[in-house]
Each structure stands twice: as structure tokens, then as C-alpha cells.
Amino acid sequence: MTSPGNANFPVVGMIGGGQLARMAHQAGIPLGIRFKLLADTPQDSAAQVVSDVVLGDYRDLDTLRRFAEGCDVITFDHEHVPTEHLRALQADGVAVRPGPDALVNAQDKGVMRARLDSIGVPCPRHRIVADPADVTAFAEEGAGYPVVLKTVRGGYDGKGVWVVGDEEEAKAPFLAGVPVLAEEKVDFVRELAANVVRSPSGQAVAYPVVESVQENGVCAEVTAPAPDLDPALSDEAQQLALRIAGELDITGHLAVELFQTRDGRILVNELAMRPHNSGHWSQDGAVTSQFENHLRAVLDLPLGDPRPRAKWTVMVNVLGGDYPDMYHAFLHCMARDPGLRIHMYGKDVKPGRKVGHVNVFGDDLDDVRERARHAAAYLRGTITE
Amino acid sequence: MTSPGNANFPVVGMIGGGQLARMAHQAGIPLGIRFKLLADTPQDSAAQVVSDVVLGDYRDLDTLRRFAEGCDVITFDHEHVPTEHLRALQADGVAVRPGPDALVNAQDKGVMRARLDSIGVPCPRHRIVADPADVTAFAEEGAGYPVVLKTVRGGYDGKGVWVVGDEEEAKAPFLAGVPVLAEEKVDFVRELAANVVRSPSGQAVAYPVVESVQENGVCAEVTAPAPDLDPALSDEAQQLALRIAGELDITGHLAVELFQTRDGRILVNELAMRPHNSGHWSQDGAVTSQFENHLRAVLDLPLGDPRPRAKWTVMVNVLGGDYPDMYHAFLHCMARDPGLRIHMYGKDVKPGRKVGHVNVFGDDLDDVRERARHAAAYLRGTITE
Missing domain, CATH: 3.40.50.20 (Rossmann fold)
Incomplete structure (x- = not known):
């Protein structure tokens, strides 16, 4: 055809x-x-x-x-x-694209941590652990309990991740018989994400650093750009993401999920080498969306302008709620807010499943956030009017 | 499925x-x-x-x-x-949607003129003519030669339209044996388009009035909003389009193509009841595009905000040129201007055929126009660098 x-x-x-x-x-x-x-x-x-x-x-x-x-x-x-x-x-x-040598760093958290260590990228304290006793040993090396345990492969959206308070709780992750990575539970003030796109010929663009809020291990809300972010820290996050993309020879979109610590540092939490939930705001909030730039990058086409089109863009995920008919909620939201940008995925509604997201942009962050949150909550069925 | x-x-x-x-x-x-x-x-x-x-x-x-x-x-x-x-x-x-009783006004120019007359909408002087002698009679009734002749059905993009200077030239349109409409050749300063969208329940939104430039009967360029347009005339054009949509019970997108006359009036040139070339700017220049609002309207969903997102948005059509490979020109344009929004249609390149369009938005009209024109000319192959 x-x-x-x-x-x-x-x-x-x-x-x-x-x-x-x-x-x-x-x-x-x-x-x-x-x-x-x-x-x-x-x-x-x-x-x-x-x-x-x-x-x-x-x-x-x-x-x-x-x-x-x-x-x-x-x-x-x-x-x-x-x-x-x-x-x-x-x-x-x-x-x-990205190639297997790059992608393995998004597939295997053990490989990723070792690779980031080798190029001096700041990460939470971490090491592969053999059994629950080894988790306690890791805790005693300095991080202390609680410890975050992750299966090195297959986890996403909070799956394959445990926060354990003692050696007894540390047993569960080992039951599957797959390698387990222990990480310190970082004392962060918030989570950030630095999204960049890189092409095979080495051209790269950086989106504004965003703030992301997770609920139960699932991305709930993203604000672009991250409010009240020190410009020096923003630059550092963008440079870090560009450096990772270059050192790991990543092609396409790279999302670097970051912890902003209480003492003003940034630590790399996760890498994703594809369009990412923390970049969905760009569909309505940037000159060129992460999706278009990912396609341009893997084709080695010149990349598009990643700059924001609005002072603030807020993305809130629509999670499945208790009732499967979203269409009537959809009508209500559209009627209430003609400026709402709704993105539905055509997926079965299951409780907690990502079934869509809404983007709202504007000059007043409180207003933009309230509108996006209201629409997502209404679509989920958490609120009715 | x-x-x-x-x-x-x-x-x-x-x-x-x-x-x-x-x-x-x-x-x-x-x-x-x-x-x-x-x-x-x-x-x-x-x-x-x-x-x-x-x-x-x-x-x-x-x-x-x-x-x-x-x-x-x-x-x-x-x-x-x-x-x-x-x-x-x-x-x-x-x-x-739109229903046949509405759509016939976009299908048959004779029906359209009669209907617009019946509701007092200003149109160019016009009437159905029987033969070349009747064209001369029409000219002598006041409009004078040259006269514009149109087949009442089947014309688009300049096809089915003749501008005739005398009775001899007026013979051609009658050869097909279909009804012919004569219209005065309006002394216009420019062409405008008023785009509105109306839903079956009667909700309607109006996009900003745009300026359109035709070349050889084909839309070449659209500027949104129309520069230097008297706000009173802009309101009049929007009100006129909303009134036509209501009186004709149009559902979906309605484009009203207008002549702005030298003496400061607006006259209706054509109607289109579907997304229209004069609304393509809205994909990148408005909160809600004409395409989304057309779909919302025919589904009787609440309509989206039609307001512009930029001070100026310019759309220039990409017409087919002499060489069929557009991909390399495409690379050049992307590299030259990362803010360019290119829309390709996947169509065979034939000289003069619409094969895509570019949108550019920004604060400086001259700059925005130059960028859009350059990209379209380069894609067509009219210029090389």
C-alpha cells in the first residue's frame, strides 16, 4: 500500500x-x-x-x-x-534507534547504574544485592533503612519496585529469582525530568526542565517549566541529560528522571529512551512536541524548536476510575473549559490505568493547574458536579 | 476492529x-x-x-x-x-452533517446566491445566464464587462471559473451544457475569509477573520488575523458568517470567502462547509484547530476555543513543482528554520497541485511571512540556496 x-x-x-x-x-x-x-x-x-x-x-x-x-x-x-x-x-x-547498546541502559537498571557511575553522573547510592541479609549490609554501608529495591529488568510505573523498612520486608523482591538492585531512599524535595532529543548525526535539543509528581509510583502531574527552579540547577539538569545522551550514544527522545535533593543536588532516578509521560505537555505547550522530535531524530532529520509556547503548561494524567463510560464526563469537561486539550488513548478503563491526559496552558500557574486537575479528576470520576 | x-x-x-x-x-x-x-x-x-x-x-x-x-x-x-x-x-x-439542505448551498452556486439573497446577505451582482448574448445583457444591466462566469456545480480551485472580456469569450463556459452563473467582477482590495463552526444544538464559535491571497484561482497564502482590518468590519464579517451558519442550519465548519471592496464593504464570494484552506493556520495558530472543531461540531460535542495562540500566523501552500523528490527540500527547510510547522499530504507531486502547507507563527509579521514564503518556495523548487 x-x-x-x-x-x-x-x-x-x-x-x-x-x-x-x-x-x-x-x-x-x-x-x-x-x-x-x-x-x-x-x-x-x-x-x-x-x-x-x-x-x-x-x-x-x-x-x-x-x-x-x-x-x-x-x-x-x-x-x-x-x-x-x-x-x-x-x-x-x-x-x-536507539541502538541496543544505548537501550540496554533503559532496560536494565543494573547496567544503567554501572554506566552512569563510569561517566561520573550523580546517582543515589546503589548496588546489586544478593539476598535480604545483603540488603541490610547495604543499609549499614551508609544509606540506612528504608531501602528501595528494584528488579533490574521489567519494572515500570511502580511495578518491580519496593520500599522496604527492614530485612523481613526485603524478602519479597527476591522471590522471583531475578537480580535485585538496592538504592538509598533519597530525601528529595521534588522530582524533575530533563527531556532531550538527539539524532544520529549528533544534533540535540533540550526541552525546559519540568517538575513531575508521582502518585503510587505512577506519574500524576507535570508542570513545564518546573516552578521556582534555580536557573543554574536547570542548566545543570539539561547539560546532564545532553551529556548522558551523547556518552551513551542515544538516538531519539531521552527522559532523565531526577530527584532534587533537600541539599540542592540533582540525582538521576531513571532513564527512558522513547517519548515519555514527562514530555506529554509538549504536544500543546512546545513549538515541536517530543513525539515529532523523536521521529525527526530517529530519521536523522533536523530537529524542531523545543521551546515552550506558553508561560506555563500543566499535564495531568487521566487514570481509569470505577465507571467505564468516559464519554459523558468528556462532554462535561469540554463544555466547562473550551481551552482544555484532552488526549484520550482509546484504552479500556481499568482502575488506576493511564487512559488519557489533559494539557492546559496559560499565564497563571494556579489557574492552569486547577483546570487540568479538575478535568482529570472529573474524567476519572473522582469528582462530580 | x-x-x-x-x-x-x-x-x-x-x-x-x-x-x-x-x-x-x-x-x-x-x-x-x-x-x-x-x-x-x-x-x-x-x-x-x-x-x-x-x-x-x-x-x-x-x-x-x-x-x-x-x-x-x-x-x-x-x-x-x-x-x-x-x-x-x-x-x-x-x-x-452538514445536512443536504445546507450543503446544497456549497454544491450549487446558483442555489447559494438565491439563498443568500433571500436572507439579505451582500453578494456581488449576479444572475443565471442562458447564453453569451445573455451575458452581454447582464453586463449591460450595470456590472459591465469583464464578467465572471461560473458553472453552478463542480468548480473548485479556479476550475469552472472564467473571467470574460466580451461576448466572444463568453462562449466557452456554455460548451459543457451546464447552468452558468454570471457575477460582476468585484473591484476588491483584498480577499478575506470568516471561518465559523456550528453544532446541531446551535453552539457556534468564530475564528479571527483572515486575509487570503489567491494565485491563478488557488489559495496561496493566509494571514491570521487579517492585518489592518477595521474592528467594525471584522465584527461584521464574523457576524455575517455566524448568521449564514444559523440561517442555513449548517453543522460543522463553514468558511465564508469574502471580498473587501475598495469602498469598504464586504461581499460573499464562496461558501465551503468543511474544513477549509483558509483555516489551516489554526492547526498551529489557534487553541483548537478547525479540524478538531469540525469533528466536535458534527458530533455535537462542546466546541473548543478558537482564539489565536500567536500574534500572527501565516500559512503558505506548498504547490507541486517540477521535481518530484520533496524529501531533500524538506530537510533543508527544517534545518534552516526549526520553528517551521510543515504539513505534508503524501500526495503525488504534479505542477500546481496542493501537496502540503507550512505554518509559521510569531510576533513580527514580516519575519513570519518571509519564513513561510521561503519554505513553501523552497519545497516547490522555485528557489534554491
Whole structure:
């Protein structure tokens, strides 16, 4: 189904049918590029809206190889594709962006910590631990209990993460028999995220540093730019993210999740090498969204202006609530606030699941925040009027 | 392929696979609605990017009926669906928006002029003419030669329009044997467009009045808002468009193309009842784009804020030039101007064909205009650097 009209425009293949792929497709339409999706089911968030969908298992190398055949570049909606399969694709000559040597740092928290240590990036105190007794030993080395334990692979949105208060509580993470990383529980004043985009030829852009608020391990709210952030610390965070992107040879979007400590330092919490929840504000709040810049980057196209278009943009996630019909809540929100930018993912409503987000921009932070929070709470069903 | 995740979200069926449907689909993704397309071929601009495409002939009633079955509302990328088919669909109980009684005013210029006359809307002097001698009679009634002749149906982008200087030249339009409308050639200082959106429940919003520049009968450039427009005349144009939308019971987007005369009046040139080239600036220049508001309107959802986000937004069409590879020009333009918003349609490059547009926004009109014009000219191949 190649069009003669854009036959000389490249094909981006995205692995994973979630909302990030959905919004990347949306951002790719004006670019005139062709977008191909590897999804699990036709009901996947992105599969609902993309024309060229291949159904298959991203853990199967043959499936990946067949999918890659028609693509000029492969990129990702998630980081769950086995690293060895990506190396095999790369050996086949497929352009995989970010490449496996970069992506492994977003796939394996043990690898990531070791790599960041090697280039002197400030991180929470951490080490791989063998058993509950070793967790206590780690605590006694200086961090003390509570300790944060993470499975090195497979965790996201609070899954695969435990905060344990003693050796007894430290037993649970080891039951699965996978490597466990211990980290100090950082005494932070808030969480920040530094989002940058880097292309294979080395061009990079930095979005304004944002403040993010997590609830139960899930991103709840993002304010762009981070309010009352010392310009020196903002610069430091952007420079740090650009340095990580360069040192790790990351292509595409990189989100660096940061802790701002009580004593005024920043420490790296997590890395994500794909469009990220902390960058959703950019769809309505920046000249070029993270989704468009991710696509431009993996295609080695010149990057777009990442600067904000409004004084403040606030993003609040819409989580699934107790009742499945969101359409009527949707009508109410639209009628109440014509300036609201709603982004729905077409997903089943399940309690706590990310099913959409709202963006609001303007000059008055309190007003912008109240509007975004109200809409998200109403869509979830937490409040009614 | 219905998703359980948005099963209670409505299905919009759009007839026609052009760039307007492509951009409407793009605007519908965040709304979480389901979008179904009736296109001619898989290579159609919109068919390249929409998941749910039916291929078929919009002139065939059975095809239309089958397409309408899975849709909550039918709307349009173009106005070429036969009016009687739309009446038949409506008799079947299908929600057709805009409805045939409204849409006929965008399909038939003779009907439109009579209807606008009946509600006292200022138009150029006009009447249906029978033959070249009748054109001369029309000229002698007051307008004089040159006279503008238009086939009442089927014209667009300058096709089906003649400017004739005498009775000899007036012969050509009658050769096809279709009804011909004669209009005075208005002595205008510029062309304006008033874009409004109206929902079935009667809610309406008005975009800022824009200035449009045509070249060879094709829209070339739009500036939003229209520079140096007397606020009273701007209000008059918006009120006029809102009144036409109400009186004609139009649902969805209405573009009213206007002449601003040398003596300070406005006269209605054309009506379009769908997203329109004079509203493309709104994708990057308004809080809510014309495409999103058209979808909201045909679904009777509350409408979004139509206000501008920048002091000036300029849209310049990218027309096909002499060489078919636009991708390299595209790279150049992106590298030169990271703030450029490019919208490509995935269409074959043919000389003079609309294949995309660029939007640029900012505070300095001269700068914004220069950037948009340069990019469009470079993409067309008119200039190289």
C-alpha cells in the first residue's frame, strides 16, 4: 500500500502499540513519513488509528525480522524488546534507534547504574544485592533503612519496585529469582525530568526542565517549566541529560528522571529512551512536541524548536476510575473549559490505568493547574458536579 | 476492529480521502473517537494514515449506505456527493452533517446566491445566464464587462471559473451544457475569509477573520488575523458568517470567502462547509484547530476555543513543482528554520497541485511571512540556496 506520493519519504517502524505509538503516529502525519506499527492486537491503543499494522510478538526474532523488512528505521513504544534480538537486527543491517547498546541502559537498571557511575553522573547510592541479609549490609554501608529495591529488568510505573523498612520486608523482591538492585531512599524535595532529543548525526535539543509528581509510583502531574527552579540547577539538569545522551550514544527522545535533593543536588532516578509521560505537555505547550522530535531524530532529520509556547503548561494524567463510560464526563469537561486539550488513548478503563491526559496552558500557574486537575479528576470520576 | 476501550465513543465517517480527511483524522486521534473513511484508492492522502478505510465510489448510493451503517455521523472532505444521495441517507435515519439542505448551498452556486439573497446577505451582482448574448445583457444591466462566469456545480480551485472580456469569450463556459452563473467582477482590495463552526444544538464559535491571497484561482497564502482590518468590519464579517451558519442550519465548519471592496464593504464570494484552506493556520495558530472543531461540531460535542495562540500566523501552500523528490527540500527547510510547522499530504507531486502547507507563527509579521514564503518556495523548487 505504498503511496506514489510519498514513496521517497522514509518508513518508521515502531514496536509496541501503546499510547506513545498512537501519539507518535499522530505527530508523524504532517511530516508525510510512512508509519508502520508492530502491535499485539488490533485493539491496542495505536493499532486503532494506524493504517499499516503488523500483529505479532515483539519477543520473537522472526517476527521482528519480518517487520523490519519494510522499514527504514526501527524505534520503540516501550523498552521490552530483548536486547539480543535488537543486536541481531542491527547485525542484519537494520537501523535500530536507539541502538541496543544505548537501550540496554533503559532496560536494565543494573547496567544503567554501572554506566552512569563510569561517566561520573550523580546517582543515589546503589548496588546489586544478593539476598535480604545483603540488603541490610547495604543499609549499614551508609544509606540506612528504608531501602528501595528494584528488579533490574521489567519494572515500570511502580511495578518491580519496593520500599522496604527492614530485612523481613526485603524478602519479597527476591522471590522471583531475578537480580535485585538496592538504592538509598533519597530525601528529595521534588522530582524533575530533563527531556532531550538527539539524532544520529549528533544534533540535540533540550526541552525546559519540568517538575513531575508521582502518585503510587505512577506519574500524576507535570508542570513545564518546573516552578521556582534555580536557573543554574536547570542548566545543570539539561547539560546532564545532553551529556548522558551523547556518552551513551542515544538516538531519539531521552527522559532523565531526577530527584532534587533537600541539599540542592540533582540525582538521576531513571532513564527512558522513547517519548515519555514527562514530555506529554509538549504536544500543546512546545513549538515541536517530543513525539515529532523523536521521529525527526530517529530519521536523522533536523530537529524542531523545543521551546515552550506558553508561560506555563500543566499535564495531568487521566487514570481509569470505577465507571467505564468516559464519554459523558468528556462532554462535561469540554463544555466547562473550551481551552482544555484532552488526549484520550482509546484504552479500556481499568482502575488506576493511564487512559488519557489533559494539557492546559496559560499565564497563571494556579489557574492552569486547577483546570487540568479538575478535568482529570472529573474524567476519572473522582469528582462530580 | 472495534476497540472495547472506546466502544462508547462515537464513529465519524468522512467521505473523501483528501488532505482535509487526513488532517481531520489527525485531529480526531486525541479525542478518542473512531474515524472511518470512504476513499477512492489506498493511495489517497487520508487513506495512507487512517486505519478504518472503505474503498468505494461516493457517487454510488449503495456504497454510501454500506459505509454509513457503521457510523454515528457522516461528514465530508469535499462537497461532491450528490445531494439526492444525501437526502436518501437522511431518510434512512443517518445523521448527515452538514445536512443536504445546507450543503446544497456549497454544491450549487446558483442555489447559494438565491439563498443568500433571500436572507439579505451582500453578494456581488449576479444572475443565471442562458447564453453569451445573455451575458452581454447582464453586463449591460450595470456590472459591465469583464464578467465572471461560473458553472453552478463542480468548480473548485479556479476550475469552472472564467473571467470574460466580451461576448466572444463568453462562449466557452456554455460548451459543457451546464447552468452558468454570471457575477460582476468585484473591484476588491483584498480577499478575506470568516471561518465559523456550528453544532446541531446551535453552539457556534468564530475564528479571527483572515486575509487570503489567491494565485491563478488557488489559495496561496493566509494571514491570521487579517492585518489592518477595521474592528467594525471584522465584527461584521464574523457576524455575517455566524448568521449564514444559523440561517442555513449548517453543522460543522463553514468558511465564508469574502471580498473587501475598495469602498469598504464586504461581499460573499464562496461558501465551503468543511474544513477549509483558509483555516489551516489554526492547526498551529489557534487553541483548537478547525479540524478538531469540525469533528466536535458534527458530533455535537462542546466546541473548543478558537482564539489565536500567536500574534500572527501565516500559512503558505506548498504547490507541486517540477521535481518530484520533496524529501531533500524538506530537510533543508527544517534545518534552516526549526520553528517551521510543515504539513505534508503524501500526495503525488504534479505542477500546481496542493501537496502540503507550512505554518509559521510569531510576533513580527514580516519575519513570519518571509519564513513561510521561503519554505513553501523552497519545497516547490522555485528557489534554491
